[in-house]
Amino acid sequence: MFVKDCMTTSPVTISKGTPILDALEKMKKLKIRQLPVTDKGRLVGLVTERELLTVTPSPATTLSIFEMNYLLSKMVVGEVMVKDPITVNPETTMEEAALIMRENKIGSMLVMEEDELVGIITQTDIFDAFIEFFGLRKAAxxxxxxxxxxxxxxxxxxxxxxxxxxxxxxxxxxxxxxxxxxxxxxxxxxxxxxxxxxxxxxxxxxxxxx
CATH class of the missing domain: 3.30.70.260 (ACT domain)
Known part of the structure; x- marks a missing residue:
């Protein structure tokens, strides 16, 4: 089984100039935790829910609601995204993908075919693949x-x-x-x-x- 068999194709992307609050709202709406970042159709990074939540102020902050909203409205995805994210190609085996993700402590990888973004593979996809490997959904x-x-x-x-x-x-x-x-x-x-x-x-x- 290869990455191309399990990845999400044509992933939703976001521009690096998108405000981080808009990015969080999009993730919430689509029920996803990461978004590839593109600039004029070219992949330039990856932003995850964890990174966005890390830069949002804590409830214990001394800033007022107005100050927090003002600061967050000025921050954009390009300031917090992971530049040069780890990628794989569609022919990478699922075992290799799992090892790369584990060794680099990441929850997803973008799938590139030459210079084109063709998919995204996540921890959930890895789990689903191994469940299928072991036939766990079949009565046995x-x-x-x-x-x-x-x-x-x-x-x-x-x-x-x-x-x-x-x-x-x-x-x-x-x-x-x-x-x-x-x-x-x-x-x-x-x-x-x-x-x-x-x-x-x-x-x-x-x-x-x-």
Whole structure:
């Protein structure tokens, strides 16, 4: 799965001369938390709800309402936006996108194809993608198995499940140490007992069933 499969295409943009109060109002209306900033059709930055709220005065401020409104009316998006935001291209994998966002502690990235803004990918899109990866929206049974890390371990497991005429909706590997791994397997059955019995008979401990 690639960024192009999960991103929001043709994202709403805002100009750098937009007052920050107008930007906040637009985010509230559209229920979004970030807006790409453009100048004459060219991407120049990114502004987020968090950054806009950071520059708005605290309720504890000694400024009067009139003074606050006056100051805020003079501030524009270009003063608080992130310049040169981190971007990815549509062919970036979702795994890479998640890693980039995590390492840079950001909640979204703009998607560029050459010099053209074609989309935006957010934390919510990442979560939705991984939910789909793991088949979490499908009715299934979740098994946690303990196996030795060796060549052919997954093949042996899938052979057993296939022979039981059960399909697999997802497999995740969690390494415990150099020799053992936990396999989290989602199988398309609501009666896992026969499979569990067969797995344990083959020397594959079932640690959890849910």
């Amino acid at each position: 049974t979740r098994l946690v198995l303990q196996v030795y890390d060796r060549v052919g371990a997954i093949a042996d497991l899938t052979d057993i499940i296939r022979d039981m005429n059960i399909s697999i909706s997802g497999i995740v590997i969690h390494r415990r140490d150099n020799n053992l791994v936990h396999m989290v397997v989602r199988v398309n059955t609501i009666e896992p007992e026969p499979l569990v019995k067969e797995l344990e008979a083959r020397g594959i401990p079932v640690l959890s069933i849910s």
